[in-house]
Amino acid sequence: PIVGVYVLLEPVTPPIITPAYSFGVGLDISWDAAFAARGIDVWLYDHTVSTPPGLPPRCRFVRKGIAGTSAGPDERTLAELVRENGHAGSRDLLLKLEVEGAEWGVLESASEPLLCQFQQIVVEFHGLADGVGGDRHEKIIAVLDKLARTHQCVHVHGNCDQPPLWLGDLVVPDVAEETYVRRSDVEGRIGSVVRSLPMELDAPNNPGWPEIPLRFAAEG
Numbered sequence: 165p166i167v168g169v170y171v172l173l174e175p176v177t178p179p180i181i182t183p184a185y186s187f188g189v190g191l192d193i194s195w196d197a198a199f200a201a202r203g204i205d206v207w208l209y210d211h212t213v214s215t216p217p218g219l220p221p222r223c224r225f226v227r228k229g230i231a232g233t234s235a236g237p238d239e240r241t242l243a244e245l246v247r248e249n250g251h252a253g254s255r256d257l258l259l260k261l262e263v264e265g266a267e268w269g270v271l272e273s274a275s276e277p278l279l280c281q282f283q284q285i286v287v288e289f290h291g292l293a294d295g296v297g298g299d300r301h302e303k304i305i306a307v308l309d310k311l312a313r314t315h316q317c318v319h320v321h322g323n324c325d326q327p328p329l330w331l332g333d334l335v336v337p338d339v340a341e342e343t344y345v346r347r348s349d350v351e352g353r354i355g356s357v358v359r360s361l362p363m364e365l366d367a368p369n370n371p372g373w374p375e376i377p378l379r380f381a382a383e384g
Contacts, residue, residue, distance in 0.1 A: 211239065260285075
């Protein structure tokens with residue numbers, strides 16, 4: 165099913181996920197409200213806005229940002245927040261990262277045991293096209309390889325609000341929304357996949373621009 169702009173796997177009802185962590189809220193809390201409506205507690209973080217309007221029950225907003233390493237009073241690391249909120253022993257967490265490029269440092273710094281506490285991770289990756297053959301290429305590959313050790317990517321959507329990079333017949337979205345599920349939860353249940361994307365559950369980020377066509381042949 166689609167929740168906000170991200171495709172996730174069912175089931176996402178308590179006690180399967182409790183709670184959800186949402187970083188990069190802005191003024192649109194539709195993703196967060198959708199989970200709260202399912203009875204799931206959501207912790208919302210964004211240091212760039214005041215309290216979002218229409219905050220529903222089960223949503224707790226904190227005006228702080230997330231970083232790979234703590235840089236000041238307005239930022240925390242993922243490990244610090246999980247510990248401070250009393251979730252250090254939980255393995256049923258959900259993570260959403262929509263933090264305009266800070267996701268690379270967050271995931272680079274997070275330990276694998278910490279990442280394994282999250283049943284599903286949805287993340288908007290930025291600067292993918294800029295990283296092709298550039299100085300950031302090795303860091304991008306290292307972060308994606310690290311995440312792949314603990315989680316299986318099950319969906320990718322190219323954000324058409326930013327122009328992609330075309331390399332002949334191949335296309336690299338500069339921004340991509342990706343869904344990951346914990347490998348230990350789906351071991352032996354995901355095989356080879358060949359799919360053209362976007363699919364019927366996806367929605368364009370900018371209705372005025374065409375979707376970015378993607379095709380994958382991947383091993384689970």
